[in-house]
Amino acid sequence: NAGVTQTPKFQVLKTGQSMTLQCAQDMNHNSMYWYRQDPGMGLRLIYYSASEGTTDKGEVPNGYNVSRLNKREFSLRLESAAPSQTSVYFCASSGFGGGHWEQFFGPGTRLTVL
């Protein structure tokens, strides 16, 4: 049981380049999320998906797109990267386990945009 996995762990992009961050969970959770973490700003929700086939904007969706490919996978795409998107990106999923609801985080992707 790997939990929530993310790839890549690190990425450096030049302004204007595009890339996709991958996320997968093996806990059979319906809900999945993408957050960005910046110093002093906490965890800000970019997009979330309450179930396969649905996605909704969070607090900071501009410049990003998402795809809920199936129940397991939720990807985040930067079409034209900007320096302001330099951040640590966390994917998460939520659901019940052992009678307890919890949101589980992936290990994160550290993205630098030059």
Add this chain to the structure above:
Amino acid sequence: GENVEQHPSTLSVQEGDSAVIKCTYSDSASNYFPWYKQELGKRPQLIIDIRSNVGEKKDQRIAVTLNKTAKHFSLHITETQPEDSAVYFCAANEGGYTDKLIFGTGTRLQVFP
């Protein structure tokens, strides 16, 4: 939408002392309040949570209290140890009927031996 404020942003305590972190929320419909601990370079991990039908919950050295009327909740860590040093985040669910969490900006706790 929901807004969560967290204080203080940094907290330094001596080993063995207690630490208290406070959060306020704006959405009266929120009914789930988790606390996450994030060690340096690691992912956030849930340490304790509380639902709006209880006022206090304890788990060994950590406890969370909730005041629904005042819309604030607090994390209490007793007998702090150096391994408690980390960034702590509070959160509240938006709307009360969703599992979408809004996080506070975090508290960096340093425990000095």
